[in-house]
Amino acid sequence: MDVPFKIDLSGQVAVVTGGTGVIGGMYARALAACGAKVAVLGRSRENGEKVVAEIAADGGEAMAVSANVLDRESLISAREEILAHYGHLNILVNCAGGAVKSAQVPQDYFCEAAEGEDTFFSIDLENVHRELDLNIYGTMLPTQVFGEVLKGQENANIVNISSMSAYHPLTRIPGYSAGKAGVASFTEWCAIYFAKSGIRVNAVAPGFFHTTQNHALQYNEDGTPKPRTQHIVDSTPMGSFGRIEDLVGGFLYLVDPRGSRFVTGTILPIDGGFHIYQGV
Ligand SMILES: NC(=O)c1ccc[n+]([C@@H]2O[C@H](COP(=O)([O-])OP(=O)(O)OC[C@H]3O[C@@H](n4cnc5c(N)ncnc54)[C@H](OP(=O)(O)O)[C@@H]3O)[C@@H](O)[C@H]2O)c1
Known part of the structure; x- marks a missing residue:
């Protein structure tokens, strides 16, 4: 792929959860284009193999691993497969996540709903639970499993994916907003916790991009x-x-210690100014 600017990540090994998706797939391709070896992680190995084939066609090196970010055993197997194949791991990108459609509230403001239409009062909180699990627990668990082997590695770092809904909740998606606020909080917590172990932890907060998910x-x-x-x-x-490739430059800045050696706990908005605008 054409990366907006290149950094040298040769000798480095990254795992990208949700690497089978739109943003994760692009981050996997960007890392590989900069010389990193990349493990593309998703529940479907078949989808991962497609990203691996694209990376190989561009001259990069990658492998597909299958794991569920909510399942510790599958993550441990993926970690062992990566270590057996590449020998070490120093970058974790937590990209698996997203909104659950059935957890959305159909209105911006409370009003009497049309017959058969949900309001906040009738949405099934089990769906919100799944959404919170995927975004928060689905970031924490890979951080536990992969974070353990990042310790002591050169340029050990983690990049999480937050959202505009973490700064101020977006209408209609209360669960997703709470989930991404949780990811932002966890990013800051981890940055402090790991600071003396040499692991930097940051996040990208994408603004609005046209993707399948939204x-x-x-x-x-x-x-x-x-x-x-x-x-x-x-x-x-x-x-x-935004154009999806607009998300690459800021991400590579966070990954590359030559640009961001002293940067940890940052949530970097890439949003055309959305999060600071008050409407007047
Ligand atoms: N799209 C946007 O505009 C936007 C804006 C702000 C933030 N984000 C965030 O950016 C991240 C990526 O979004 P995206 O638009 O690229 O979404 P996407 O295309 O739906 O990709 C998400 C990927 O995550 C994987 N995944 C889902 N559940 C998983 C699980 N339990 N275990 C392992 N992998 C799982 C899926 O692959 P498998 O089906 O193969 O498992 C999927 O390919 C998400 O955290 C999202 O919330 C997106």
């Missing part, structure tokens, strides 16, 4: 944009959605 929130079934989509553009001082 498609239903932004577009009607016939492909026309929902009013929410225009509202997002109007609330972004730079006046557009």
Whole structure:
């Protein structure tokens, strides 16, 4: 892939959870383009193999590993497979996560709902529970399992994925907002906890990008944009959605100790100014 700028990560080994997804796949390709060996982790090894094939076609080196970020044993197996294959591991990117559609509240403000329509009072909190688990526990558990082998490695670092909803909750997605606020808090907690062990911990907070995950929130079934989509553009001082590759430069800055040796506990917004804008 074309990376906006290249850093030299040769000799380094990274694991990207959710590496089979849109953002994780791009981060896996960017790391490999900079010379790192990359383990692409998702529940589906088959999806991982597709990313590995793309990386190989670009001349990079990667392997697919199958694990569920909510299952310790599968993560330990993945870790052992990576260590057996590449010998060490020094970068963890926690990209698995996302919103659960059935945990969304259909309205921005409470009102009497149409017959058959949910409100906050009727959504099944089991779905919110799954959402909190995936985002918070799904970041903590890989940090436990992989973090253990990052200790003592040169350029040991972790990058988590937060969200605009961590700064101020976004309408309709209370569980996801709480989950990503949790990821931001955990990032800061880890940065302190690991500071004296030489492991840096930071996060990227993406603004708005068109991806499969948020498609239903932004577009009607016939492909026309929902009013929410225009509202997002109007609330972004730079006046557009981001391009997915805009997420690469800031990420590589956090990974590369030559740029960010003294940076830990940072949540880096890449958002066209969305999180600072008050609307006036
Ligand atoms: N898209 C956006 O605009 C946006 C904005 C802010 C933050 N984010 C965050 O960025 C991250 C990536 O988002 P994305 O848009 O790239 O999502 P995506 O395309 O849905 O990718 C997520 C990947 O995570 C993997 N995954 C899901 N559950 C898993 C589990 N239990 N164990 C292991 N892997 C699992 C899935 O792969 P398998 O099915 O193979 O397991 C999937 O490929 C998420 O944390 C998301 O919340 C996205």
